[in-house]
Amino acid sequence: xxxxxxxxxxxxxxxxxxxxxxxxxxxxxxxxxxxxxxxxxxxxxxxxxxxxxxxxxxxxxxxxxxxxxxxxxxxxxxxxxxxxxxxxxxxxxxxxxxxxxxxxxxxxxxxxxxxxxxxxxxxxxxxxxxxxxxxxxxxxxxxxxxxxxxxxxxxxxxxxxxxxxx
Numbered sequence: 001x002x003x004x005x006x007x008x009x010x011x012x013x014x015x016x017x018x019x020x021x022x023x024x025x026x027x028x029x030x031x032x033x034x035x036x037x038x039x040x041x042x043x044x045x046x047x048x049x050x051x052x053x054x055x056x057x058x059x060x061x062x063x064x065x066x067x068x069x070x071x072x073x074x075x076x077x078x079x080x081x082x083x084x085x086x087x088x089x090x091x092x093x094x095x096x097x098x099x100x101x102x103x104x105x106x107x108x109x110x111x112x113x114x115x116x117x118x119x120x121x122x123x124x125x126x127x128x129x130x131x132x133x134x135x136x137x138x139x140x141x142x143x144x145x146x147x148x149x150x151x152x153x154x155x156x157x158x159x160x161x162x163x164x165x166x
Contacts, residue, residue: 035104035133043140043147044099051092052106052130056082060123064111066091070102080108097137106130 038049056062063081067074076093095104107130113123138147 034130035106037133041145041147042097042137044097044137045139046097048095048097049092050076050095050104051090053088053090054080054082054108055086055088056084057086058113059084060113060115062111062113062123065109067107067109068093068095069105069107070095072103072105099137099139102135102137104133104135 035050035052037051042048050068052066052068054066061081061083063079066078066080068076068078075095078091078093080089080091082089091106108125108128111123111125111128112120114120138149140147
């Protein structure tokens with residue numbers, strides 16, 4: 001009977017997918033950053049979506065605004081409401097990418113709490129700012145998905161830029 005069980009178990013396990021120990025499994029585990037984008041890389045002139053996650057582990061229901069900033073300047077605001085009790089919510093805004101170096105951050109502002117009796121009051125959060133995401137946004141003049149800094153043929157005419165200079 002034990003031998004029969006071992007054969008059945010081995011047959012079952014042999015049918016499972018195998019993953020190499022040295023190859024990381026993508027798209028699983030923790031979110032790599034608390035700010036992420038609808039696509040990467042993205043280029044100057046593209047409209048993308050910028051995301052973050054907010055968490056409410058308190059017993060108070062929260063509502064307010066989440067601001068997204070680019071180099072310290074607000075570029076988008078999204079209202080949020082989030083019940084207490086360990087809930088999370090992703091929040092996003094659209095962003096028009098501009099060429100250059102950018103530090104994207106997010107912060108919660110004008111946060112109000114609602115207690116169990118329905119009373120609202122302003123609250124100060126211990127953790128009201130997200131981490132930062134540093135981005136170098138490049139141009140992609142020929143639309144081939146390769147930024148101009150790395151593209152050997154920026155105009156897409158199949159003649160290398162260095163050959164066009166001679």
